[in-house]
Amino acid sequence: MRGLIAARVGMGFLTLAVISALLFFATDCLPGDVAAALLGPQATPEALATIRASLRLGEPAGLRYVHWLAAVLHGDFGRSLATGRSVVAMLRPRFQNTLALAGLAAIVAVPLALGLGVAAAMRAGGRLDRAVSTLCLLTISVPEFFIGYLLILLFSVQLGWLPSLAVLHGGMSLAQRLGAITLPTITLVLVVLAHMVRMTRAAILSVMSAPYIEMALLKGLTRGSLVLRHALPNAAAPIIAVVALNLGYLVVGVVVVEVVFVYPGAGQLMVDAVGKRDLPLVQACGLAFAATYVGLNLVADIVAMLVNPRLRRA
Amino acid sequence: MSRSAVVVAIILAAALFAPWLAPYGEAQFVGGVWDPPSVRHLLGTDNLGRDMLTRLIFGARNTVSIAGLATTLAVGLGVALGFLAAALGGWVDALVSRGVEILLSIPVLISALMVLAALGNSLAVLIATIGLLESTRVYTIARAIARTIVVREFVAAARLRGEGLVWVLAREILPNALPALAAETGLRFSFIFLFIASLSFLGLGIQPPAADWGSMVRENAPAINFGLIAPLYPATAIALLTIGVNRLVDRYLAAESRPGAA
């Protein structure tokens, strides 16, 4: 197992390198550059030329990438082309915010989803099952920004219980922060719940049709014990995969929610960086996101192996 | 027939016979902005003064077809690759899984802009892009399921009997993976529905004035602040289709999960 992990970590770094190259050249190929983005449509050609010279944009893309990579291997992620500030200093607080929101949503959503999925599977076809299914299917039908708007309309505008803006800053107490972050968290929970609930339910139901389950039923096991001790561990594989996908989404894919709630996360930072063609910042954000996915995939595979020892031989 | 089947059938009929069913033209301006429902406009008008019911009917035609094709592509590709990676293991698994990781890590915005810049804008490009990007998620789940099945005794037995790879995939792995994959397909269809709207917003895909339910929700969303329910019409349409499709999946799962079945 240890060898496996080492191999995966090694491959993970390779993946990150490939992603960094892809992002660099893709962003570089997009129309416009940081000079045009900074100065706007009214810029004179001379001003553009001055900025381009100072940022060494004239060098060929391959050379600039190599410079960047060499610096990164020494731990230097460089400075933002648009603001001159350290890329790490810009990214760190925003990524922390993203992780906080993702973590909170995950803590609520994952146990809730597993619980609802198991409950729905145990009483398949019953009223609880149908109610849970309908709730899930409703939430995935609605775009996330609309869920956000509806929640704001209800809880901020009509009831006034919670703030509509999730802007965080240093002077806030923990209670204030939690208040600010409540609506975005609920939105995200609603968005990811459905996938995990439905997959849990489907996986357990499919396992329940296996002969050994019938055997266990005949042996006199209660349904609850049956599901938890025999069905769930065998159904774990797709459930783990779905949870990993949704955790990845919570970190990487929530820029729409950030916009609706004005939450200072890493998603918006990356969108701004791409818009300004600020390559060092795009790279750093991209690597942070990629590392998240790579890490989640690795953890998911390990967990799958822990749960199902037969996989360790593969 | 069950209620869900009826709902899905109605929507499919709307999609197929849109030009005959719709009371007005898809791009026809018939009234003011967000007019309330009336005899002439059963669901009122939209954010530009077009008949909402007409836009819903044409939206069915535009989006259901694209979503259907993209889902087929995503599921087909994801399942095929996922099963292969699980069955073959080793460097095949490593290579494809890393490729999928790379695709998953690139934010959708950048992928969409890159595709637009490189391949231009057309329905074929849209379907291919969605199919490819969404197949990564199907792949992750298909591979996870297949890996569990591949290590079971009956698969080893089949292998020992000399059965070929494709036979093993089709006759041993697929039937056992079907329930979870069916659930995933139903959900994936709904996600793709909304993904189409996000991409159209970015400029890839459905061009105005073609109607698209997801985009209609976005375009009419501001009406909510004025106490008007205009965005709820396309949202309800999406919900009905989603619930209908997934309920049909549920019925299939219910049939399959009786002990002793399959």
Place this chain on the structure above:
Amino acid sequence: MSPPLARREFLRAAALCGAAGAVGGMASLSGCAVPDGGGDTTGMLRIGMAGGSTSDSLDPRTYVDWMPINIGYQLMNGLVEIDAEGRAVPELLESWEPEGDARVWTFKLRQGIVFHNGKSLTPEDVIYSINLHRGRTPSAAQAVVENIVELRKLDATRIQITLAGADAELPATLSDYRLLVVPDGFEDWAHPIGTGGYTLEVFEPGVRCITRKVGGYWKPNAAHVEAIQVLSIGDAIARTNALISGQVDVINRIDGRTADLMRRNPRFQVIRSQTGQYAVFAMNCEAEPYANADIRLALKYAIDRERLLKTVLNGYGTVGNDQPIPPNNPYFAKDLAAHTYDPDKARHHLRKAGRERLDVALDVSDAAFFGALDAAILYQGAAAEAGITLHVRRRPADGYWSAVWMQAPFCGSYSDGRTTVDGALAKAYKSTSASNETRWRRPEFDRLANLARGELDPARRRELYGVCQHMICDDGGALIPLFMDHIEAGSDKVRGWQPSAIYDLMGQRIGERVWLA
């Protein structure tokens, strides 16, 4: 290890991980590494505005979007202000005098003004501040000061500016929001020093900014609130919700329907400014088929401007007539032929160009102007009646100004109002302009416009500018259907809030103008 034991251990480990994640989540939540600030909030004006980005800087050379401009005016002063009637009034420059031909101007500096760091304002500071934008500089304002040939100090209270071409409205030109005054040699843009009413306390680009009153502000009847907080809120619905739920006092850039909604509520006030901001569909006069003047006129008659005004702006604007000077401008030519929607006239011009039908593509994005996509769709419907098939192509907002504007032969664009007529004309209509989006080049137009710029007699200027407007309206490639009002809204507790003649939020000087009841 037998499998069941491993699973139990796994479950226990998972629970621990979950708990650790929760604690970690809380820890990073409470340790959200953003600088401290915003302790005392009484007497604080809270603005929620569109126009901020994480790459913002307070260096005036980089002011391209509204949030840094608004903050800039809190911390620093400009040379000249534009009052509510659109006239140039003194700010740090107290008075001015042109020489006979308006090519040389003498400016007197206001005396007794002190920067936040205690230094007194001298002509060297003003000269340095203007020179930041001249020469080999990465400034977005280079085009504004291009006309300055020489800038020198005359004595301790006066400076002299010599221009390449005469400009009768030089003071108004110098009111540009990038020409802010800092001490001579100043470079520390993370902590700008100015002569404004407030100093910087917190600045998180693209998120928020807090400034605090200094006291002893030289400007009479200004700087009333104790502190100002500006929040960057890009999404229009989020801005509206922030105002309604009481988290901000002032918001900008709301649409016409939201404005009506706010008006009905006595808790809020709506301020509407006509600043000459306009939307344009620009045709490339050097490309087919737009090179033909009749085709251009056909397209101009094929759009229903009244309907656009009603549907897209909900009436908050004015119908445009294919030239950039708005009706409320003193130099507006009242005798222009109105290009009202007329499919028959459009067909007539098509036939004059030798065609029965026309098939063209219009590239737009909501990045071009608010409601551009909707406007294009409405245009598409109206043009069909005239035998013109308009394909609307939605392009990505990202990179629109690099990839579509000035590239696509028929595309959406917009322009802010300008403080001078010459500014409006020079930006996009003179042959020499780098942003001449229609590539319409008429040497006669350039000659007349430059003549008018230097003309000190108002009657003669009006005549000259009239001819210019006719030329653009009848022959130009700019289809300008709408002048768009700026609409902002806020709590009724904000007092002293007036419409502005230029930009929104009182020319972005709202911070120092209003007070809270």
